[in-house]
Amino acid sequence: MLALLMAVLTVVFLVIGTLSPVPAAVYYAGGKNLLRASSTPQAAVDNLAVDLKQRAWENAYNSLANKAEFTEPQFVQDMTGNTLSLRTFADLENYEVRPLHASADDAEMTLKLRWSTVVGPFETSRDLHVVRNGDHWAVDWPLVKIPSVPPQVIPVNYLRWDVIYRGPGDEWGAQDVQSPRIRIVDMHPVSRAEGVVVMGELLNEDIVPAYVTVSATLLRKDGSAIAREGSFDMIAHTLLPKQVTPFSIVFPNADISEVGAIHMDPQSVLVSASADPVVEIQNQKFDPGPGASLSGQLSNQSGQTVNIAHVLTTFYNKNGQLVWVAGQYVDRALLPQTPVDFTVPVPQDLAKQVSTERTIVSNYSSGNSL
């Protein structure tokens, strides 16, 4: 009897689902029924965002009011970048539309796009002008044109280090190349809502490049271990001679009142590396808030494109003591001599302590191992 009832209910639900599917189900199945008629400014922006989420570039481009001002490839480049970067494989996770102003024929709206990437989410924002066109509304897309670097030859003669390690056939006791000498020059634990955060700075004291990592172990007062964590990507792993990197290690759910000591474990390995590219961090300005952040521009001084850049900033108080370490990936590639904006968020409760900061850029270029 129960089996018969279950079978009947299954058939009924299948019929209902087929005849009247919920919009979200259609959307996730690849359909477009989330799109509504663009009868309002909000609906026009919503429809555009849905097309962007589905990477339906042609639909999105065709829906724009000002599409005559640029080509579809330019629009796609604006969304995905014209060079390998975090944007290339980013997926639009969700979006938010905020109306700013509206009249009978036009409206101003802010579209906040939240993208997901392999290194975490990032958010972009565009202020949109939406115009009425007969019985429907369409978006004037504020295209950000990707500058192209003029053809040229840029001589690069920075140093490059290659490493030859001892071979398996060498005699016992044969000399090998030493790991680089590194030193933690600053360390500061803080208690945060997410747990204990151990921050600091690491110096490569040697004359050769180092691949570095830092791990920390929280110890109770009786010496037993509470937890061990590593800095993961909150550190510049490749350090040139005399270069300093900040690091940050998070211990989720740890209570600093239980911590009696912290054992730091910096590790270094000698690696092949290049002193190129050099990235200048220009016009850094700290905004204490609300919405505290450090913003500025990255300028690639070299001829090699930096595909992924990670900005790491150490914030100090007026006594020069470390207050916070923050990082932010840059979603666009750094083309030679082409500044790209960045913003590093700072916890609002710490912002009033910040007096100075020091920023470095950890970078990745396709074709380079490091």
Next chain:
Amino acid sequence: MIAKKAGRLLGIALALAPLAGAQNSNMTVPATIEAGSAFSIPTTGSGQGVLYIVGPAQALRRDVQLGVAVQFAAGDLYNAGHYVALLVEGSSTDTAQFDVTPKSQPDTLSFFAEPSRVPVGLHNGISGTVYAFDTYHNLITSPLSVSFQLAGISGTPLARTVTTRDGVAWTAIDSASKQGSAKFIVQANGITTTRVIAEVPGDPCGLTISAHPDGQNLTVETAPIHDCSGNPIPDGTVVTFTESYNGMQSTVDVPVKQDVARVDMPAHPGATISVASGVVAGNEIRWGGGR
């Protein structure tokens, strides 16, 4: 393979050992034998027997005519250690023990020199440890005089003589004040082994910058950078330039090239430009809006 064979023979020896006692034969084994040297084991009695020699890493078996000395040629027994000899004749076994000692003359010196790079002027910054081995790779445990010598590109070589203890000798030597590749040589009984130690510059000393206008930019460059002993800082060393202006800041990490680090930065009137390398800070200059 040898150890497996030795283990098997040791098993035989242990099985035969309880039978020792009802001896019709006998042997005379030297108390010590130098590794690799020829030796003989005289036996008494008559008839045929089997002689086993079992050690930690080597085992020998000989069919013997009792009453005749058993001859071992040079190189037959070469692994140093404590050995058991068993002469088996029918149901009787004669056992004896002896030591094989390393040769007194070293053949190879395994030399551990640390580190491969060391800053100049570091007290006891270079350490050397030597293990002396004979021709058959036995560690020579008898005292042996070993000399260490560190020869840089300039100055008098530093030399030490150390006697090995339990086969090991070590020393620590200060690094020189001048950069360059130093030869760290160890010598014992005419055997020499050499390692190369890179004596490298220390931290920058007296880091100073100057700036001059270049169009809309300032070219900021350091004076030739040296450590406190006057050694030039190697290429690739990172120097950080920081320009502060109107509540904003620009920074750039620049590698040293041919003793100098150089960068172009925007020329902001009233800007303050500072320099640092690692934990060493340099001077600070203020750009006065023009010159």
